Amino acid sequence: MKRILLGYERAGQCLTFDEYSGNNGFAALRKALGEMSPAQVQQTVIDSGLRGRGGAGFPTGKKWSFVPRDLPGPRYLICNADEMEPGTYKDRVLLEQNPHLLIEGMLLACYALGVEHAFIFVRRGYELAAENLRQGIAAAHRAGLLGRNILGSGFSLELDIHQSAGRYICGEETALINALEGVRANPRVKPPFPAVKGLWGQPTVVNNVETLANIPAIIARGPAWWRGLAATPEAAGPKLFCISGHVANTECFELPLGMTLGEIIDGPCGGMRPGSRFKACIPGGASTPYFTREHWGVAMDFDPVARAGSRLGTGGIIVFDQTTCMVGATLNLIRFFARESCGWCTPCREGLPFVRHILERIENGRGKTDDIEILREHVRYLNYAFCALAPGAMGPLEGLLRLFGDEVKEHIVRGKCPFGNH
Ligand SMILES: Cc1cc2nc3c(=O)[nH]c(=O)nc-3n(C[C@H](O)[C@H](O)[C@H](O)COP(=O)(O)O)c2cc1C
Known part of the structure; x- marks a missing residue:
């Protein structure tokens, strides 16, 4: 399969600006600025069927179409590179290998959206990724691909990096906007959605690193070609x-x-x-x-x-x-979510530590038969939390109860972990 995201991979090394540019890099930007209107770029992204790669899978072009064009004042694009979800490290790999792809993707998105100032919100600890981005942005400025009047097109863009103070909730798009504004990073009420009222009260699109990194290939090779990179007709890219x-x-x-x-x-x-x-x-x-x-x-x-x-x-x-205790694995995840709850809403702040407590006692051989029903109730209750953190945390717990109910019961009946964890 033709690789468009990690295709330039060179073991452990970051692609230089010259290597990227010499390999058709920024060809999509030149094409868009030279031949396409912002509306055409947006329509091409809609036609591609690109769905957000940050977790929710929302169609990217559709999200862009929610941005009102007639409001006074600036609009913003924020790239979400917070990536604190356990088991997820794709955005780091992408940024450590090829930050230029994201920069070109953001240029195209900003052109489509009429954005002149954009931000990249980078996870704390992603120092190499942030440094690669800093160098990539500086090189793009030197080449006239960022700043005022890019390639003589009249389109201007400044790109700033913000390194997170380091909480999982900062990846949730409205908490991220609060963090960027310098206030407490708790989620905001939706609606209004950020596309209408986001950063500093202005229309703001938040997109994931991988989502934006796909856009150069969509513009350069066309939406049908990009769609066809998927394995099934239902999938795209x-x-x-x-x-x-x-x-x-x-x-x-x-x-x-x-x-x-x-x-x-x-x-x-x-x-x-x-x-x-x-x-x-x-x-x-x-x-x-x-x-x-x-x-x-x-x-x-x-x-x-x-x-x-x-x-x-x-x-x-x-x-x-086969050696994994699924109660132990779920407990491990719930410990993370309980620690990372921002504390803003009661179901999440109180519910997640309670679920952790119940799972701990089951894993330690002190579980009670009623505990299973208590856990089931929490899967239901925590769906009423303010944002998607607590419902997300209930994902593995719901799976544990549905698919490994016998294993949970065995812990309780035998009064110990059958995998010898305790
Ligand atoms: C608790 C929580 C953490 C999240 N963390 C991230 C993250 O690290 N990166 C990300 O792109 N999206 C994250 N999201 C999803 C974002 O809110 C948002 O949907 C996403 O950035 C939109 O980008 P996309 O449309 O390109 O997928 C998180 C959501 C929640 C509820």
Whole structure:
């Protein structure tokens, strides 16, 4: 398959600006500024069927179309490079290898949206990614691809990097906007959605790194070509799948969207590690319900994964073998979510530590039969939280109760973890 996101990969090294430019880099920008109107760029993105790669899979062109064009004052684009979802590291790989692709994608998005000032919100600790971006932005300025009157087109853009203070909630788009404004990073009420009222009260689009990095290829090669990179007619384009856990190859792979789970694990992942048998996986980052062997044939694309009871999420696949205690694995994830709750709303602030407490006692052999029903109720209640953090945290718990109910019961009946964890 032709790789468009990681195609320039050179082991452990970042592509230089000259290498990128010499390899058709910024050709899409030149094409857009020379031959296309902003509305045509937006329509091309709509036609491609690109869906956001940050977790929710919202159609990108449609999101852009919500931005009002007649309001006074600036509009903003923010690239979400917060990437704190456990099991997800695709944006880091992309930025460490080729920051220029994101810069070109943002230039195209800003041209389409009429944005003259954009931001990249980078996860704390992604120092190399931030440094690569700084160098890429400086090189683009020197080449006249950022700043005033780019390539004589009349279009101007400034791009700024903001390094996060480091909380998971900062990845939620409205909390991210608050963080960027320098106030407490809790989520905002929606509506109004950021596309209408976002950063400093102005229309703002928030898009993920991988989403924006796909745009140069869509503009340069056309929407039909890009769509066709997927494995099924229902899917559109390529996807970065970042793999961890008990498989032979734990890497970030660029693959056709819509390959089946089994094809991904037996193919690029090289199968399970010696001695390991597949038991389950998290298909799309820590906030998605588990898949088991029965899901081997599910196409890894937004709608098929949802129909099978989970979410494609970020494409961060964590694979577990037969030695994994699923109660312990879920507890590990819930500990993360409980710690990262921003505390803004009661269901999340109080509910997640309580769920952690119940799971801890089950795992430690002190669980009660009623605990299973209490956990089920929390899966329901936490859906009433203010933002998607707590419902997301309930993803693996819901999967645990639905797919591994017997394992949970065994912990309670035997009064200990059957996997010998405690
Ligand atoms: C708790 C939480 C954390 C999130 N973290 C990220 C993140 O790190 N990166 C990201 O792109 N989207 C994240 N999102 C989703 C964003 O709110 C938003 O939907 C996304 O950035 C939109 O980009 P896209 O349309 O290109 O997918 C998070 C959402 C929630 C609820």
